Amino acid sequence: MTLDKNVRVIPDTLPGIKNVRSFQAGATSSLAEMPRTPKRCGKIVSTVREALHRAGIRDGMTLSFHHHLRNGDLVVNMVLDIVAEMGIRDITLAPSALFPVHEALLRHVKNGVIRTIQGSVNGPVGQAASHGEFVAPVVLRSHGGRVRAIQTGDLHVDIAILAAPSADQMGNVSGVIGPSACGSLGYAFTDAQYADTVIAITDNLLPYPVTPFSLLQTEVDWVVPVEKIGVPEKIVSGTLKITQDPMRLLIAEQVARVVEESGLLIDGFSMQAGAGGISLAASACIRESMKKRGVRGSFISGGITGQSVDMLKEGLFRTLLDVQSFDLEAVASLACNPNHVEMSASFYANTAAKGCVVDMLDVAVLGATQVDTDFNVNVNTESDGVLLHGIGGHMDTAAGAKITVIVTPLFRGRMPMVVDQVITRTTPGNTVDVVVTERGIAVNPGRKDLLDNLRGKGLPLMDIHDLKKMAENMTGVPSMPPFGERIIGIVEYRDGSIIDVIRQRV
Amino acid sequence: MTNKVGQAGTLESCDALVIATIPSEGEGIEIQLDSPSLVSFEKEMRDAITGVLQELNVMCGVLKVQDRGALDCTLRARVETAVRRALAALPEGSERP
Numbered sequence: 001m002t003l004d005k006n007v008r009v010i011p012d013t014l015p016g017i018k019n020v021r022s023f024q025a026g027a028t029s030s031l032a033e034m035p036r037t038p039k040r041c042g043k044i045v046s047t048v049r050e051a052l053h054r055a056g057i058r059d060g061m062t063l064s065f066h067h068h069l070r071n072g073d074l075v076v077n078m079v080l081d082i083v084a085e086m087g088i089r090d091i092t093l094a095p096s097a098l099f100p101v102h103e104a105l106l107r108h109v110k111n112g113v114i115r116t117i118q119g120s121v122n123g124p125v126g127q128a129a130s131h132g133e134f135v136a137p138v139v140l141r142s143h144g145g146r147v148r149a150i151q152t153g154d155l156h157v158d159i160a161i162l163a164a165p166s167a168d169q170m171g172n173v174s175g176v177i178g179p180s181a182c183g184s185l186g187y188a189f190t191d192a193q194y195a196d197t198v199i200a201i202t203d204n205l206l207p208y209p210v211t212p213f214s215l216l217q218t219e220v221d222w223v224v225p226v227e228k229i230g231v232p233e234k235i236v237s238g239t240l241k242i243t244q245d246p247m248r249l250l251i252a253e254q255v256a257r258v259v260e261e262s263g264l265l266i267d268g269f270s271m272q273a274g275a276g277g278i279s280l281a282a283s284a285c286i287r288e289s290m291k292k293r294g295v296r297g298s299f300i301s302g303g304i305t306g307q308s309v310d311m312l313k314e315g316l317f318r319t320l321l322d323v324q325s326f327d328l329e330a331v332a333s334l335a336c337n338p339n340h341v342e343m344s345a346s347f348y349a350n351t352a353a354k355g356c357v358v359d360m361l362d363v364a365v366l367g368a369t370q371v372d373t374d375f376n377v378n379v380n381t382e383s384d385g386v387l388l389h390g391i392g393g394h395m396d397t398a399a400g401a402k403i404t405v406i407v408t409p410l411f412r413g414r415m416p417m418v419v420d421q422v423i424t425r426t427t428p429g430n431t432v433d434v435v436v437t438e439r440g441i442a443v444n445p446g447r448k449d450l451l452d453n454l455r456g457k458g459l460p461l462m463d464i465h466d467l468k469k470m471a472e473n474m475t476g477v478p479s480m481p482p483f484g485e486r487i488i489g490i491v492e493y494r495d496g497s498i499i500d501v502i503r504q505r506v
Numbered sequence: 507m508t509n510k511v512g513q514a515g516t517l518e519s520c521d522a523l524v525i526a527t528i529p530s531e532g533e534g535i536e537i538q539l540d541s542p543s544l545v546s547f548e549k550e551m552r553d554a555i556t557g558v559l560q561e562l563n564v565m566c567g568v569l570k571v572q573d574r575g576a577l578d579c580t581l582r583a584r585v586e587t588a589v590r591r592a593l594a595a596l597p598e599g600s601e602r603p
Binding site: 383384385412413414415474475476478479481482 | 519520542543545546547549550574575576577578
């Protein structure tokens, strides 16, 4: 027995150390106690099936997905087909959002592979829920609420699937490079952090380390190279065009006027507006107002468009906080502009975090499928009562922003958008401040300060009840759609309380 | 028996395409109504259509209404025009002199 000349005398107890263990070169015993083997180089597995197998997939598990590949996503359907082939049943699907392309998963609902959805639904999947096709009601959460639920354990994710536009063999993931580049991966951070097992699926495996990385090797268990994760032209759009529709432009101009007179359009101004037709046009109008007044804003948050990028370049805003990049300009900017920053959904909107971006927002411009005379907003169900949309960041930004502006035509087709009572309450009226339509603007009577700022400025201010009457005079009073007793959807507020339930359409 | 046909409107949003087929003799009105607003406004729409038919003294015929979210005023105008065109039209299959 040779004596190692490097043997050190280590006492059995040491102050400040709980259990003293002597170092042994090459020993792995201490590592084996770790929940995850830290030094794991061989994360690449050749098939999704094998990765799921190694993750210990079994009946009843919860699988999460993020939606940055939008309608170009091939990963959700790919994985669910394999889950079905493996004979797994009763899966809870936890996507941050779904798109029409995911209609294909309905066959797995019919054959029992998918039990329910927690997170978000869209289009055909929502329609199926409304007609009672899921065994258990779907649970709808906002982007912030989804993070809170995962963080607090209300929603435990067994396996997180990351659609990775680029990845290396250790599982670092980048969203800004690769054939399926989508920009920000903001909604996937929570999944990677909290899921028991994390599988990155990529069609662009690059040498270690891939940079700039956003999802980290410290959280990823397995990396699966596949041929294709997305259809590029359906992931991000080209330049989003500002609407030519005069009615929508009129609403957009009114929004800019409200913002101008709100008292908030001063240096440090911050805002969020979506990529929808009216929101995009409203941003364009606010952009002009800022130029005219020489206002230098602090940040734009949320989904980022080429227009946001232009405003950053023009110096109108200092920072873009990007949870989702909507077009090619946004992706390119995120990749190279240090003031265009990727943010996680938690950083963006999570009430359980120690501070989130929405609380710093001055103005949020948001859409609606219905608003009622108490300023409650419905974004989930259409006027016929069918569940068609997820929540997105609607209730989060409304709660946080100093002024929440709802933009909507007074009626769509012959459906009035301002009604007595919304079919589904998504965002509570106490967080909604202004409703802007092409025929009038209603301010929440709870916001006397805002009302004072807007009075006498030539804006068509109206009581919301008058706005409702004006709509119904043209359209008639709609009958309530017929609902059954069975609850098919649960709308969870961002703090985890239940704000409404959605019943089956009959 | 011969049929006379008239058409009015479009399939644009907020409009309706109405095809009125009016026979030379017969009884009863048939309204084939397709609309995204059926759930909320079916009764109002049927009332609007039959109202116009009564005003024009049309006692029999088939009204095919493909609605795309038209307001009542639009719907009534399209129905009236389609019916008037049908009444003024030559019977189906007949040759222009």
